[in-house]
Amino acid sequence: MTLTPQIYDEMEFRALQNCGQAQIVAFGSHTYEDYSFPTRVSDISQIARYIDGYVHLDYSRLEPGQFFRITPIQTDYTQDEVDLFNVVSDGVEEITRKVCGKPYGARFNLCGSFGLFRVIRAVRKLADLESLTIFEAGPGTGYTGLMAAMLGDNYASYDVTQGTYLWQSLLHDHFLEDNFKEYAFEKEYNIDRVTGSCHLPWWHFMDLRKNAPGNIDLVLSNANLGEMHRLCLKYLLRVAKLMMSSSPLGLFVFGGYGATHLGSIEEIQNEFLQAGYRKVFEDRFFGYAIDDRAFPKDTVNSLETEVPLYSPGNVSKTYGAKEFVDLTSDTFTDEYYFYNYLAD
Amino acid sequence: MSFLAKPEPRRIIMKLTIDAYGAEENEAIAKTGYAEFAAFSAKTFRDHGFQTNATEEFELVRYADSVVGTELERLSAGHFFRGTPIRTDYSMDEVTMLSKISQGVEDITEQMCGHRYGVFFNHLSGVGLFRIIQAISQLINKESLNIFEVGPGCGYAGLMMALMGHRYASYDITQGYYLWQNRLMSHFLGDEFTEFAGGNEFGRDPAAISRVSHLPWWQYMRLYRDCPFKADVIVSNSNLAEMHPWSLKYVVRLSKMMMAESDFGMMIFGGVGEEHMSSQGDVFLHLLEAGYEPLVKEQFFGFSPEGHKVTPEMIAVLENDIPNYDSIGMGKSFSAMDFLSFDDEKMTDEFQFYSFLSDWPKL
16 A cells, blocks of 8 residues: 555644644754755655755765765675665666656665665674664665665664655565555554564654664664754654663664754764763764663774675675666656756 | 632633634735734744644643743752743742642643643743732732733733733734633633634723733734723733844834833843844844833843833832742742642643653653
C-alpha cells in the first residue's frame, strides 16, 4: 500500500491537533522553510524533487581521490559499491516511472550515501556483529539506510518533512517489500525491538520516549543536527540513549552538522555532553558514544585513520563516479538542468 | 475587597465558537489594508514555529499553560524572574487564588476534551503582574482600577485582576490564546464578562461596557477613532518586542488615549519579550517618541504619558519590593512546590515531553 500525501496529511493533522507548543515547535521543518525549500507535495507525482540533491552540488565529487567530510565520502568506489549503486539507481528509475510517469535517476546523493554506509559496515565489522540495528533521524533521500537494510541490518528511521518522508516510504517499500513496515498508516506504533525496516512519522517518534525499542546499536543523524530545533535535538539525544540502552555498542554517528541555522557546533557539542555522551570519533566522521560504553583504542585508531571501502569481493580496483554514473541519459529532473545552467 | 469573598465560579458559557471567530476574523481581514494586516499578525509566534490556531475545541488545552523555556527554579522559593516579573514566594491569599484557578482550569479542560488537565506554571507567573496592580491600587487608594491588557497570553494575570474586582479589558491577536481567554473568563466571571467577538459590538457608550471585556484585534484596531475604554494601567507584558513595529506604535498611542483621564496612568511590563521584531532599545524609543516618560525600572518597567499624575513618592514605593497580596496580613509565604500537585494524570503530553528532554526529575 502506497503512502499518499493525502493519507500522510490527514494523519499528521490529527497528530498536530493533539500536540502542545513544545512538540509542534520541536518537529517543524524550520530550516527547510527558512531556506525556502519545498517541504510538501500535494500529489505523489511531485516526489521526484526529493530523490536527489543538486543545490550547492560540488562537481568535484565526481572525481576520484577526494574526501568530503559532511557526507563523509571518499570519492573512490569499489566494484561492489558500483554494483550496489546500479541496483538502487535502477530501482529509483522504476519507482519514478511508476509514480511520476517518467524515470528519474538518483546520482549525486546516492554516491554521497556510501560515506556513512561504509562507516556502518566498518563499525559492524570492528564490533564483530553479524548485523547492526540502526536508527536514523532525518534520512533525507534515504539511500544510506536503504543500503544498510538491503545488506541485512535492521533499520528504523523518522523524518519531519512530508516530502522526504513520502519518498523514503516509496523507496523502502520498493526494495524491501514485506520486510518494510510503514507506521504512518498506524494510529499507534509497537516496536519493542526493531527488526527489518521500520519507518516512523515524527508523531510516533515523538512518543518513543514512552516505549523505546532498546536494541538499537547505532544512531545516524547526518547533516541535520544544526538544522533541527533545539528541543528536537535534546529529545533526539535522550531518546537515542534509551534506544541504545541494551546495545553493547551505543554509538551516535554523523559526518557533519548540516547548516548551523538553529544551533552552532559548540552548542550541539554541549548538548551531547549534557545528554551523557562522549566524543569517540572525529577525524573521518563524528561518533559520540554513551558515556559508559567502552571503545578499544585500536578500534578507534583504525577508523580515525581510514574508513574502508565496501568490498566483500576484495577487488582492489576503484572507480571515480564519472566512470559509472550516467550523466547523459534523460533521467534528470528539470531542476538539475536549471541548476546546471546557473552554476555554469 | 477580598478574593476569598467571591462567589463560586460560574459554569462555562460557550458562546464564542471557533467557527464564529474564524468567520468574523476572515470578514475583518477582507477589509484590512497592508498596514493593518501586518500590524495585527502573529508573526513572531509563527516565525518560532508555534501553533497559533485551533480547529477543534479540544486543541485549546494547548493554550492553557506554557512549558517551553520554563525553569524549575520557578517552583522553589526565593527567586525573582524579571520577565514575568515574579518573586517565587506566595502568600496564603495567593495560594488560595491559584488553587481556585487551577481547579477551574481542570473544570474547563474537562469540558473541552473530557480530561482534567492542570495548569502548573503560567498562573504562577501571572501573580507577578497581579501584585503590581494591587500595589498600585493601594498606592492611589482606588479599589477598582481600570486596566487594559494587551496580549494576555494564557490570561491568568488578567483573570486575577478581574477576580479582585478591577475593571479589566483585553485584546489578543492569536486565535488560540483568544479563544482560551474567552473560556477562562467566561468560566470564572460569568455575566460580568462580555465577549465582543462573535457579533457583539460595544458601540460608543462606555457605560455599556461590562466590568470585564474581551476584544478581538479587529475591534481593537478601530478604537483609535473613538475609544470608550478608560485605563489607569495598561499591561503589555513580554510582547512589545514581539509585535510588529506598527502594532507597537498603535498600542503606545492608543494606550495614551485610554489613560488620558486617569489619576495615575502607567504602562507596565516586566520585559519586552523575545526581541524578534524590535530590540528593547527600539521599544523604549517608541515609547519616548510617543510621549512617555520612563518612571519605574527596578522590579518592572513603568512608562507614563506626559501629564501623568504619578508622584516621586509613588515611584519610590514601586521601585521597592512589590508586596505579596496578603489581605489578612498573615505574613507566611509558600513555594509553589508546597501547594502544587504534580499529578501525572493532569499533565498534558506536552508537559511530559518537555520534562523528558529537559531532564526534569519526577515532580
